[in-house]
Amino acid sequence: MVTINGEPKAADGMTVLELLSSMQLKPERTAVMIGGEILPKSDYSTALRDGDEVDIVSFVGGG
Amino acid sequence: MKGITEAEFAQAVDSRSDKPIYSIMRSSRIGIAGLGGLGSNIAAALARSGVGHLILADFDTVELSNINRQLYTLNHIGQKKAEALPMILHEINPFCEITSLPLRVTADNCRELFADCDIIIEAFDAPEQKAMLVNTVLEQMPEKNLISGSGMAGFGNANAITTRFITEKLTLCGDGKTDVVDGVGLTASRVMVCAGHMAVRAVEIILQKGRKTS
Numbered sequence: 001m002v003t004i005n006g007e008p009k010a011a012d013g014m015t016v017l018e019l020l021s022s023m024q025l026k027p028e029r030t031a032v033m034i035g036g037e038i039l040p041k042s043d044y045s046t047a048l049r050d051g052d053e054v055d056i057v058s059f060v061g062g063g
Numbered sequence: 064m065k066g067i068t069e070a071e072f073a074q075a076v077d078s079r080s081d082k083p084i085y086s087i088m089r090s091s092r093i094g095i096a097g098l099g100g101l102g103s104n105i106a107a108a109l110a111r112s113g114v115g116h117l118i119l120a121d122f123d124t125v126e127l128s129n130i131n132r133q134l135y136t137l138n139h140i141g142q143k144k145a146e147a148l149p150m151i152l153h154e155i156n157p158f159c160e161i162t163s164l165p166l167r168v169t170a171d172n173c174r175e176l177f178a179d180c181d182i183i184i185e186a187f188d189a190p191e192q193k194a195m196l197v198n199t200v201l202e203q204m205p206e207k208n209l210i211s212g213s214g215m216a217g218f219g220n221a222n223a224i225t226t227r228f229i230t231e232k233l234t235l236c237g238d239g240k241t242d243v244v245d246g247v248g249l250t251a252s253r254v255m256v257c258a259g260h261m262a263v264r265a266v267e268i269i270l271q272k273g274r275k276t277s
Contacts, residue, residue: 028191028194029190029191029193029194030194031194031197031198031201031233033201033229033230033233036230036231038198038201038202038205040198040202041198055229055230057194057197057211057213057229057233057235058190059190059191059193059194059197059211059213060190060213060214060216060237060239060240060241060242060243060244061188061189061190061216061242061243061244062100062188062214062215062216062241062242062243062249062254063097063099063100063101063102063186063187063188063193063212063215063254
């Protein structure tokens with residue numbers, strides 16, 4: 001199991017890109033943290049592992 | 064402008080507080096990326112609170128469509144935001160030292176622009192730009208405090224706008240979801256609530272740190 005924004009989810013084995021796609025989020029609008037550390041965009045194709053704590057911020061427009 | 068001395072300004076900032084604020088605020092250095100609805104209002108709040116140094120950056124020019132929520136007045140239309148804003152801030156707090164650059168903040172210049180800042184504030188409009196700055200700062204300058212805003216469009220209840228602590232260094236303010244592309248517009252009041260959250264967090268970081276070290 002993986003924790004996504006505090007909620008458990010069976011996403012181990014999925015890449016971050018696949019996860020974002022399944023959540024209908026655009027990678028160019030997100031910041032993804034794993035275990036509190038930012039995940040560089042170049043690592044979005046790495047697979048999530050059991051126990052990963054993932055925080056996803058997806059930005060919306062306006063400012 | 065009246066001949067106000069810095070000592071008088073400091074005393075006014077410190078009035079009604081049992082502990083000195085100005086001396087701590089004066090030594091702080093804050094970077095703001097984007098001088099629109101969020102950035103201009105955050106800068107005004109920080110200048111009023113006695114922040115000593117502001118590093119401001121925006122390539123954009125003031126337009127009539129900005130007046131509904133940004134700090135500028137009709138007189139500023141056609142001026143670079145990076146030139147108009149320091150003039151407004153100087154009338155609020157002439158002791159705030161301002162570096163203001165009319166350029167586009169990118170992943171390549173961000174580190175150099177904000178290298179000396181204690182806190183970096185993301186105040187862009189476009190979600191891709193917001194994500195670019197947050198990713199760049201967290202990757203290249205993980206030691207920096209970073210405050211970002213997302214979700215302040217429309218006219219829904221202001222209580223939906225909150226301050227969330229994503230990591231030790233990243234604070235995210237906004238309702239997280241109301242997107243201006245949904246056609247709900249941007250209103251001064253709601254943008255200012257989000258700007259207020261972001262400025263509050265910046266002041267909190269400065270004063271907490273200042274009291275620990277003093």
